Amino acid sequence: MEIRQLLSRLVGFDTTSRLSNRELIDWVVDYLATLGVAAQLSYSEDGQKANLFARVGSVDVPAIVLSGHTDVVPVDGQAWSSEPFHVVERDGRLYGRGTADMKGFIACALALLPEAVARAERGELVVPLALALSYDEEVGCLGVHTLVADLKRRGEKVAGCIVGEPTSMQPVVAHKGIAHYKVCVTGREAHSSLTPLGVNAIEYAARLITFVRELADREASGGRQVALYDVPYTTLQTGLVHGGIAGNIVPRDCEFLIECRWLPGERHERFIEALQGEAERLLIEMRKVAPEASITVENVVHCPAFEADAASEVRCHVDALCDHAKGSGVAYSTEAGVFQQAGIPAVVCGPGSIREAHRPDEYVEIAQLQACFAWMLHLLDRLSRPGH
Incomplete structure (x- = not known):
């Protein structure tokens, strides 16, 4: 044929x-x-x-x-x-x-x-x-x-x-490696008129997403650069976000997916360790209102x-x-x-x-x-x- x-x-x-x-x-x-x-x-x-x-x-x-x-x-x-x-x-x-x-x-x-x-x-x-x-x-x-x-x-x-x-x-x-991590933030639901009684999972997820962006910006401006590559440094980004069920409910759950594409020889896990450290810091704040609050980070894709x-x-x-x-x-x-x-x-x-x-x-x-x-x-x- x-x-x-x-x-x-x-x-x-x-x-x-x-x-x-x-x-x-x-x-x-x-x-x-x-x-x-x-x-x-x-x-x-x-x-x-x-x-x-x-x-x-x-x-x-x-x-x-x-x-x-x-x-x-x-x-x-x-x-x-x-x-x-x-x-x-x-x-x-x-x-x-x-x-x-x-x-x-x-x-x-x-x-x-x-x-x-x-x-x-x-x-x-x-x-x-x-x-x-x-x-x-x-x-x-x-x-x-x-x-x-x-x-x-x-x-x-x-x-x-x-x-x-x-x-x-x-x-x-x-070529770079690629990893996807799913981050699940669990807070506490509440009527939106009583926001202090809830823990807004979307807002805490947003703070973690901003933290990932800061990590990415630091790599772009001051991280290792290899001229061989079309994008010569390690990159991170948030690709998916899901959370909340109604505009008048403090959201209990928010999930987002972050991606890291790293250069050969890099240890990309260091970014996840930094993210987990930031999550632990935020959890202290969340658990003052909701002791059941949690943040989990799960690796769902890994290509070397x-x-x-x-x-x-x-x-x-x-x-x-x-x-x-x-x-x-x-x-x-x-x-x-x-x-x-x-x-x-x-x-x-x-x-x-x-x-x-x-x-x-x-x-x-x-x-x-x-x-x-x-x-x-x-x-x-x-x-x-x-x-x-």
Whole structure:
């Protein structure tokens, strides 16, 4: 199948993170079976989602892995010009949810596999090529942990991994870590005419949110700066706030979500420790009125920071294929950090722009897909020895 056909099939599966990805995975399993390639699956706890790993070539030689996540972000509330789960071509671009992030890369990898199989059958594929697909990257790199654990359990030999997030086919060799923390503030309800008898959870949450903003401002103005990154310092922000039930009731509960994106080598927990210290100070004040008051801080997402190993086999391949471009560091996170932390060297490189990801009318340029496929063919040449 051509890349356009493969991408259309992949985008046609609504794999928004809140839904199952099993239909897409089952379709890829069937596609691989037509090539004589067996797939290994690993599952989420409820069995509704699956990772896939498939190898072409010897099981005794460490493989180079092409890796992508199958889930996409929601389209709810976004103003799309066309059906988001149907690929539409306009002006040299293919529009649809996931075209850039990152089903375009997966389509290129699937299109490459017939040639990889043919070379393996002729004995030319010296270094095996593998495909890895994961679930729930968009909600915290959840599935890749299960995938990596399964690879280790089965003793799969892996030399390195290319994570195909949209980078305009330029290498990304470092990225920040990301953590989300849910903060729950519990005060005491009261009639709004008797506010001194209550403890307003929203107001105390606001004081903590302001404290987080102050931490962020200090990092921006006086924290560690690394010029490699598009945003060169550690950032913090509050992304969600929920609280209260009526305008005339002192709110008992308020919950908010804070995010930290930290540079490799940083210890991001120090911000949470500072936040917890501020919470303890506020609790003394709250409990003078409501002894039952509480503030809890829970880690709900953790994706490690990433720095590529300059001496790794996969980095050498990518460096050569990208004309020894310097490589960049980025503020967004990928599954590369999880692979690297597990001892699997990684580099991030894929078609499309991260600027188009998560937006209405998401698209990938056809020229980018063509460049990615040509790049993968050159990679396959590096893994092969004609007539071997």
